Amino acid sequence: MPRLLIVEDDDRIRLSLRLALEDEGYTVRDVPTAEEGLAEHRAAPADLVLVDLMLPGMDGFECIRAMRRLGDVPIVVVSARDDTHDVVAALEAGADDYVVKPVAVKELSARLRALRRRASGSGEGAPAVRRFGEIELRPEAGEVLLGDEHVHLTRTEFRLLCELADQSGRVLSRQQLLNRVWGYDVYGDERLVDVHVGRLRRKVERDPANPVHVVTVRGLGYKLAT
Amino acid sequence: MPRLLIVEDDDRIRLSLRLALEDEGYTVRDVPTAEEGLAEHRAAPADLVLVDLMLPGMDGFECIRAMRRLGDVPIVVVSARDDTHDVVAALEAGADDYVVKPVAVKELSARLRALRRRASGSGEGAPAVRRFGEIELRPEAGEVLLGDEHVHLTRTEFRLLCELADQSGRVLSRQQLLNRVWGYDVYGDERLVDVHVGRLRRKVERDPANPVHVVTVRGLGYKLAT
DNA sequence: CCGTGCCGTGACGGTCTCGTGACGGTGGAC
DNA sequence: GTCCACCGTCACGAGACCGTCACGGCACGG
Numbered sequence: 001m002p003r004l005l006i007v008e009d010d011d012r013i014r015l016s017l018r019l020a021l022e023d024e025g026y027t028v029r030d031v032p033t034a035e036e037g038l039a040e041h042r043a044a045p046a047d048l049v050l051v052d053l054m055l056p057g058m059d060g061f062e063c064i065r066a067m068r069r070l071g072d073v074p075i076v077v078v079s080a081r082d083d084t085h086d087v088v089a090a091l092e093a094g095a096d097d098y099v100v101k102p103v104a105v106k107e108l109s110a111r112l113r114a115l116r117r118r119a120s121g122s123g124e125g126a127p128a129v130r131r132f133g134e135i136e137l138r139p140e141a142g143e144v145l146l147g148d149e150h151v152h153l154t155r156t157e158f159r160l161l162c163e164l165a166d167q168s169g170r171v172l173s174r175q176q177l178l179n180r181v182w183g184y185d186v187y188g189d190e191r192l193v194d195v196h197v198g199r200l201r202r203k204v205e206r207d208p209a210n211p212v213h214v215v216t217v218r219g220l221g222y223k224l225a226t
Numbered sequence: 227m228p229r230l231l232i233v234e235d236d237d238r239i240r241l242s243l244r245l246a247l248e249d250e251g252y253t254v255r256d257v258p259t260a261e262e263g264l265a266e267h268r269a270a271p272a273d274l275v276l277v278d279l280m281l282p283g284m285d286g287f288e289c290i291r292a293m294r295r296l297g298d299v300p301i302v303v304v305s306a307r308d309d310t311h312d313v314v315a316a317l318e319a320g321a322d323d324y325v326v327k328p329v330a331v332k333e334l335s336a337r338l339r340a341l342r343r344r345a346s347g348s349g350e351g352a353p354a355v356r357r358f359g360e361i362e363l364r365p366e367a368g369e370v371l372l373g374d375e376h377v378h379l380t381r382t383e384f385r386l387l388c389e390l391a392d393q394s395g396r397v398l399s400r401q402q403l404l405n406r407v408w409g410y411d412v413y414g415d416e417r418l419v420d421v422h423v424g425r426l427r428r429k430v431e432r433d434p435a436n437p438v439h440v441v442t443v444r445g446l447g448y449k450l451a452t
Numbered sequence: 453c454c455g456t457g458c459c460g461t462g463a464c465g466g467t468c469t470c471g472t473g474a475c476g477g478t479g480g481a482c
Numbered sequence: 483g484t485c486c487a488c489c490g491t492c493a494c495g496a497g498a499c500c501g502t503c504a505c506g507g508c509a510c511g512g
Contacts, residue, residue, distance in 0.1 A: 088332050114321065170367055192490060445458075
């Protein structure tokens with residue numbers, strides 16, 4: 001579900017990283033150069049970026065700095081050089097972590113999870129399960145419980161609920177939800193949000209006509225009651 | 227002066243870490259056991275925690291989980307074991323980073339800086355809640371409390387209250403309020419403000435006939451009493 | 453005491469937002 | 483190819499909300 005961007009010039013490593021991390025549930029794009037990586041990221045920001053340091057053309061440090069100027073996306077350096085000087089330079093440039101090739105996929109994946117947890121706003125420890133009244137949300141497992149019964153949500157409904165949960169208690173406007181759930185370049189009809197909120201309510205509210213979890217704030221948007 | 231807590235049982239390593247990181251500008255406390263670390267953290271939360279994994283008594287994993295339950299303080303593991311399994315377990319337990327001894331102080335310091343940057347960025351910036359007498363205003367949540375009971379405001383009433391709150395104690399003329407709340411550049415009817423002030427008072431004043439929060443300043447406008 | 457502004461409030465019609473049902477398109481599973 | 487879950491668009495009704503108006507009360511200066 002989270003969108004991952006890999007910037008790595010070695011085809012074999014790029015492919016193996018891609019396959020390994022797709023297995024971990026990421027939606028992966030991969031490019032061989034910093035320039036392409038920046039273009040991709042500008043077009044559709046990723047939730048995580050993996051970047052090599054030694055790249056043809058613009059190098060990894062420059063790439064990191066450029067991405068930092070665009071936003072605060074978590075950046076992990078994957079480098080062949082196990083050198084303190086490089087580590088410090090990369091972190092100073094704005095990277096969040098630095099792992100040395102050859103990477104253990106399990107470790108990389110754990111580091112990505114830790115980073116995402118930390119980067120995603122209020123980042124509470126490692127609950128992996130969040131409660132909002134009767135709703136129990138398990139993002140890792142991709143499942144939701146109402147009371148103790150399973151409810152099946154579609155992908156869009158699930159992402160919608162997750163976004164609301166990440167900012168629970170705070171109002172999110174329709175435009176914000178469009179950006180976060182559907183993507184950044186959508187200028188679609190904001191009523192689309194209403195429809196999916198309605199569908200979501202039918203599944204996670206005891207009385208969908210009088211929602212207690214997914215609450216409308218008239219004129220502003222929606223929020224998830226804490 | 228960020229406060230750093232070191233939990234490490236080896237006296238020599240603990241001392242050298244302490245000295246090195248004090249040089250980097252941290253205010254350091256150090257303890258040799260997880261139990262003491264937790265007690266210290268409970269007594270006065272640190273901004274960063276360094277923890278060893280192999281500790282006498284309660285081990286590092288337990289220590290991390292316990293601290294996670296207390297809050298979202300950034301935690302870095304400093305361990306002698308360079309083992310993927312340990313790294314994954316520590317990160318899953320809630321750690322943010324994992325470095326292997328012997329540590330390069332420059333790298334550790336850079337990692338701490340990167341982590342602090344990340345943790346403070348997404349952490350709680352402003353309290354986002356303002357009090358005026360009995361009124362509690364939460365712009366993020368789009369909600370207002372009078373005492374401890376929720377009051378429902380319409381969008382216009384909410385904006386009106388926010389504008390008054392932004393300039394609390396100072397008088398705002400009807401024209402200023404029209405400009406800020408309604409965005410008019412036209413000279414609309416100033417009586418419109420009166421009507422909404424009246425409606426607002428009915429909701430946020432115990433005795434709307436004798437308002438103590440939203441106060442009229444005859445001939446000038448309105449202000450929000452501090 | 454009186455008049456003149458200034459302010460508070462109730463009522464009302466128009467407008468806008470939101471919730472929902474219906475429908476056609478699509479992409480993946482088999 | 484066929485089916486089915488899911489998605490996005492649309493239209494419509496209900497209710498919330500807004501802005502206007504008119505009326506009455508209250509604070510001032512004379």
